[in-house]
Amino acid sequence: SQQGEEDPQALSIQEGENATMNCSYKTSINNLQWYRQNSGRGLVHLILIRSNEREKHSGRLRVTLDTSKKSSSLLITASRAADTASYFCATDAFRSHSGGSNYKLTFGKGTLLTVNP
Amino acid sequence: NAGVTQTPKFRVLKTGQSMTLLCAQDMNHEYMYWYRQDPGMGLRLIHYSVGEGTTAKGEVPDGYNVSRLKKQNFLLGLESAAPSQTSVYFCASSYSGTLAPNTGELFFGEGSRLTVL
Numbered sequence: 001s002q003q004g005e006e007d008p009q010a011l012s013i014q015e016g017e018n019a020t021m022n023c024s025y026k027t028s029i030n031n032l033q034w035y036r037q038n039s040g041r042g043l044v045h046l047i048l049i050r051s052n053e054r055e056k057h058s059g060r061l062r063v064t065l066d067t068s069k070k071s072s073s074l075l076i077t078a079s080r081a082a083d084t085a086s087y088f089c090a091t092d093a094f095r096s097h098s099g100g101s102n103y104k105l106t107f108g109k110g111t112l113l114t115v116n117p
Numbered sequence: 118n119a120g121v122t123q124t125p126k127f128r129v130l131k132t133g134q135s136m137t138l139l140c141a142q143d144m145n146h147e148y149m150y151w152y153r154q155d156p157g158m159g160l161r162l163i164h165y166s167v168g169e170g171t172t173a174k175g176e177v178p179d180g181y182n183v184s185r186l187k188k189q190n191f192l193l194g195l196e197s198a199a200p201s202q203t204s205v206y207f208c209a210s211s212y213s214g215t216l217a218p219n220t221g222e223l224f225f226g227e228g229s230r231l232t233v234l
Binding site for chain 1: 221
């Protein structure tokens with residue numbers, strides 16, 4: 001079952017506007033990541049935010065995390081036509097370390113962002 | 118640096134046929150994953166491996182088998198293909214879990230599009 005759920009499912013904006021996508025999740029996490037997927041391509045990592053962080057920036061990207069609400073948002077400022085893609089949040093569910101290491105990400109269904117020139 | 122390479126990129130099978138998807142990574146990553154991506158379903162984890170010689174089931178393992186005989190390769194097999202396995206398959210790799218200095222970032226291949234008639 002999906003851990004992360006993005007909202008909205010689709011978003012269409014004009015070039016130069018800001019785009020905000022949200023992600024909600026159900027269980028405690030170690031970190032939350034955002035990925036981008038251009039049509040017909042593989043996913044590319046954008047940014048990771050750890051559970052003890054509240055905000056992180058990378059270029060035109062700003063990610064926030066609210067662990068009390070189990071939600072995150074991805075803001076893309078001054079959007080460009082080249083930002084048109086699907087955006088996914090991914091979470092790793094918290095698990096105690098009992099001598100072994102185990103790590104897997106659960107992805108949401110994604111937000112399709114269209115930036116019109 | 119090739120990163121994660123998947124072969125083949127496209128394949129059409131008839132119901133009941135078998136095939137193997139090959140994933141190769143040249144980043145010396147410990148962890149490797151197979152996901153499937155379907156419209157409206159996002160990415161779902163099929164199987165994963167935390168090291169050479171180990172494999173584990175993900176969210177949707179039925180109908181698939183995997184092997185990790187070499188650290189750099191992760192094979193996904195379909196013994197008797199069914200139309201429900203029509204999908205785009207993505208392989209990914211990561212250094213390990215969230216142990217520092219690793220960020221937990223996944224590196225994805227470009228996908229293998231499989232159609233089962």
